[in-house]
Amino acid sequence: MKTILIINTGGTFNKVYNPLTGDLEIETTGKAIESIAKHWLRALKVINIIGKDSLDMTINDREEIKQTILQHPYEHVIVVHGTDTMNKTAQYLFDAKLNKTVILTGSMVPYSIKPIEAVANLASAYGYAQSLDNNGIFIAMNGAIGLYENVCKNRGKGYFEFVKKDEVQQHII
Numbered sequence: 001m002k003t004i005l006i007i008n009t010g011g012t013f014n015k016v017y018n019p020l021t022g023d024l025e026i027e028t029t030g031k032a033i034e035s036i037a038k039h040w041l042r043a044l045k046v047i048n049i050i051g052k053d054s055l056d057m058t059i060n061d062r063e064e065i066k067q068t069i070l071q072h073p074y075e076h077v078i079v080v081h082g083t084d085t086m087n088k089t090a091q092y093l094f095d096a097k098l099n100k101t102v103i104l105t106g107s108m109v110p111y112s113i114k115p116i117e118a119v120a121n122l123a124s125a126y127g128y129a130q131s132l133d134n135n136g137i138f139i140a141m142n143g144a145i146g147l148y149e150n151v152c153k154n155r156g157k158g159y160f161e162f163v164k165k166d167e168v169q170q171h172i173i
Helices: 031-040 059-071 086-095 115-131 165-170
Strands: 004-010 015-018 023-026 045-052 076-080 101-105 136-141 144-147 151-154 159-162
Touching (some): 086 136, 136 151, 136 159
Parallel strands (some): 004 045, 004 076
Antiparallel strands (some): 136 144
């Protein structure tokens, strides 16, 4: 079994309800992934960085993701990321020519509210990473799993889906 690094950057996957403010806030210590790993009975190597909604991510945040990937010896990496700019980060990582297998995943609904999607997406990414022998940048969301350029968020439908190459640019913000 391959050893896989999980880089947790925040996003809806990690949001929790704050009863004092009534807001959904990003929990930055990785409790959602920790809870999932406990049920899998598997120790996962998790690094928590950034802790932002992806709409707030900057070029410096994407660079931090890239540098975190490069500074660790793992050949297979899962990045838990917010869904709104997942494709933008995927493009950034592709342009960096990392020579690793990187799978971005996340959740449209917080794990703390309804865990099924977050668990399914992380499990899909984990299983896909185990099966891959080629390097590249991939997305695993809502059952659509493949090269980042072929999987995009459809904002009108509220989920990720496979798209044709010539339609990808309209999905990247």
